[in-house]
Amino acid sequence: MKLPSFEYACPATLAEAVRILADHEGEAKVISGGQSLMPVLAFRLAAPSVLVDLRNVPGLDRITITENGVHLGARVRWCDIESHDGLRKAHPLLVQGISHVAHYQIRNRGTVGGSLAHADPAAEMPGLAVACDAEISVQGVAGSRLIKAADFFDGALSTVLEFDEIITGIRFPAWPSGRRWAFEEFARRRGDFAMAGVALHFDLDAAGRACNAHVGVIGVCSHPCRLTAVEEVINGNVVEEDLVAAAAKAASEAVAADVTGDMHASAEYRQALIGVLVERALAHAQV
Amino acid sequence: MQVSMEINGKAVSIDVEPRMTLADCLRHHLGLTGTHVGCEHGVCGACTVMVDGAAMRSCLMLAVQADKAKVVTVEGLSCDEALSPLQAAFRKHHALQCGFCTPGMLTTAHALLSKEPQADETRVREVLSGNLCRCTGYTALVEAVLEARDAYQGGQEA
Numbered sequence: 001m002k003l004p005s006f007e008y009a010c011p012a013t014l015a016e017a018v019r020i021l022a023d024h025e026g027e028a029k030v031i032s033g034g035q036s037l038m039p040v041l042a043f044r045l046a047a048p049s050v051l052v053d054l055r056n057v058p059g060l061d062r063i064t065i066t067e068n069g070v071h072l073g074a075r076v077r078w079c080d081i082e083s084h085d086g087l088r089k090a091h092p093l094l095v096q097g098i099s100h101v102a103h104y105q106i107r108n109r110g111t112v113g114g115s116l117a118h119a120d121p122a123a124e125m126p127g128l129a130v131a132c133d134a135e136i137s138v139q140g141v142a143g144s145r146l147i148k149a150a151d152f153f154d155g156a157l158s159t160v161l162e163f164d165e166i167i168t169g170i171r172f173p174a175w176p177s178g179r180r181w182a183f184e185e186f187a188r189r190r191g192d193f194a195m196a197g198v199a200l201h202f203d204l205d206a207a208g209r210a211c212n213a214h215v216g217v218i219g220v221c222s223h224p225c226r227l228t229a230v231e232e233v234i235n236g237n238v239v240e241e242d243l244v245a246a247a248a249k250a251a252s253e254a255v256a257a258d259v260t261g262d263m264h265a266s267a268e269y270r271q272a273l274i275g276v277l278v279e280r281a282l283a284h285a286q287v
Numbered sequence: 288m289q290v291s292m293e294i295n296g297k298a299v300s301i302d303v304e305p306r307m308t309l310a311d312c313l314r315h316h317l318g319l320t321g322t323h324v325g326c327e328h329g330v331c332g333a334c335t336v337m338v339d340g341a342a343m344r345s346c347l348m349l350a351v352q353a354d355k356a357k358v359v360t361v362e363g364l365s366c367d368e369a370l371s372p373l374q375a376a377f378r379k380h381h382a383l384q385c386g387f388c389t390p391g392m393l394t395t396a397h398a399l400l401s402k403e404p405q406a407d408e409t410r411v412r413e414v415l416s417g418n419l420c421r422c423t424g425y426t427a428l429v430e431a432v433l434e435a436r437d438a439y440q441g442g443q444e445a
Contacts, residue, residue, distance in 0.1 A: 001327065002306070002311075002327075003306040003307075003308070004306065005304070005305075005306050006305055006306055007305060008288060008305035008349070008351050010351075031349075031352075034347055034348060034349070034352070035329065035347055038308075038328070038329060038346070038347040038348070038349075039328040039329050039347070041306075042327055042328040042329075042346075043328065051305065051349075053351075053352060055352065079341070102417075103332070103414075103416065103417025104342060104395065104399070104413075104414040104417045105332060105335050105342045105343050105344045105395065105417055106329065106344065106347070106417070108341040108342060108343055109341075109343050109344075109347070109348070189416060190413060190416060191413075191416060191417060
């Protein structure tokens with residue numbers, strides 16, 4: 001349907017944007033690409049009194065690769081990640097995961113910050129952030145702060161962002177050479193929201209055993225989470241057939257308490273699916 | 288709010304409510320009814336237009352966000368009185384039936400081939416998967432887009 005009525009602000013600085021949010025005490029919403037917020041408005045699930053557009057705020061659209069990792073500005077779009085020269089080497093898991101986000105036209109407009117703020121349980125960006133121990137930087141009236149991705153999402157479509165805070169970027173820790181990784185998700189149509197997905201990486205010790213395993217899942221619980229029980233199964237072992245099967249079983253068990261069903265897939269289906277995806281991801285993990 | 292855009296090569300300046308989508312602005316204020324509105328929440332792709340050279344869903348964009356942008360709609364794709372090579376390929380391959388999705392298919396395919404004139408069948412299928420068509424079954428659409436590639440070689444925009 002047609003959008004509810006609102007005012008529109010297009011500030012030229014971050015400080016001004018934050019002040020408008022603060023002045024409206026939770027009645028204002030940030031918009032950039034709008035690829036999640038516009039459908040929310042069209043369904044009238046939200047009716048903000050003012051939209052604060054970030055398109056004139058400078059410095060939020062950069063991709064920076066340093067020895068400390070990969071930093072993505074909040075206004076970096078999916079197509080920017082897809083077409084970036086150095087990113088595939090600097091963080092292959094990130095690039096592979098993002099290749100599953102939405103359809104062509106949406107990829108030209110949707111942003112990293114928007115996906116994090118929207119916090120869809122099945123979205124790739126929040127899942128990658130949690131799986132990879134990323135840190136999200138936010139700016140509010142009182143100043144800026146860094147929030148670990150694991151602490152950022154507190155439910156479906158819900159984050160710990162205060163009403164005056166704007167996401168400015170996200171930093172993924174540096175990617176060591178030799179790291180094994182895989183991203184697997186299942187959706188009925190490529191680009192649609194996944195029924196479930198897995199992002200994982202692990203390193204190998206001198207004896208060829210897996211260590212430092214990170215296993216993150218999307219689409220199965222109210223927010224993206226790491227499966228520590230699966231990581232414990234993997235750590236200290238050689239990744240071969242029996243271990244892959246054990247990890248898959250552990251994954252299905254680990255999500256049992258939290259898995260949710262909906263019109264797209266039942267809880268039982270998702271629980272089985274997450275096991276299959278962990279199995280595929282481990283079996284296909286590449287350097 | 289006052290918004291200035293270049294639409295299909297012509298400068299326009301109009302007064303719109305902030306809540307008006309670019310799709311509604313094109314249709315209701317500018318009479319450019321070639322842009323179709325299907326789902327109105329970014330699922331069907333019928334309202335696709337090009338904004339500063341990139342395909343976007345005009346129902347997922349506010350008209351005020353298009354201020355100072357260059358917008359090309361399906362009306363802007365035809366050359367004089369003749370069909371463009373892309374349109375001609377659609378006609379030849381029967382890539383439309385009811386025609387509702389056609390403006391979005393044409394603008395999406397045009398944006399794709401302008402940037403990636405070598406796009407292979409896999410890529411064309413991947414990109415068109417974001418546009419719903421309930422008549423053709425897509426086979427004819429994919430054939431038409433693949434055939435139209437010739438006209439886009441050498442960076443020339445058909």
